[in-house]
Amino acid sequence: MYYLCILFDRLSTYWLPNFPNATRNAKRTYWLRGMVFCSEDGRRLVGHFSKGIYRYECPGKRGKIGVPKCGCPNLLGPELEGRVWTEVADFLGNPDIFQAEMDR
Numbered sequence: 001m002y003y004l005c006i007l008f009d010r011l012s013t014y015w016l017p018n019f020p021n022a023t024r025n026a027k028r029t030y031w032l033r034g035m036v037f038c039s040e041d042g043r044r045l046v047g048h049f050s051k052g053i054y055r056y057e058c059p060g061k062r063g064k065i066g067v068p069k070c071g072c073p074n075l076l077g078p079e080l081e082g083r084v085w086t087e088v089a090d091f092l093g094n095p096d097i098f099q100a101e102m103d104r
């Protein structure tokens with residue numbers, strides 16, 4: 001469905017301080033913008049808001065002349081963010097992995 005590229009500087013400078021606001025803020029913050037990639041074609045997912053629902057979607061789905069459309073599903077924002085946040089929390093809750101990343 002998706003794969004995640006965790007950029008550590010963004011995790012510490014952007015995600016962690018903003019996460020509580022990002023979930024509450026009515027004016028959506030696509031806090032995963034630039035960090036989640038389509039598992040089908042590897043494109044960076046972009047935030048898209050319509051009819052009161054926001055999603056992350058693959059630009060490959062829009063289609064271009066001569067390029068087949070990507071068949072990946074749209075991902076609902078709150079669902080994806082919830083899932084990713086769980087993964088991040090697990091990750092941060094594991095001091096060994098966290099330390100290894102910080103030491104790189």
Ligand SMILES: [Zn+2]
Binds near residue numbers: 039061070
């Ligand atoms: Zn795609």
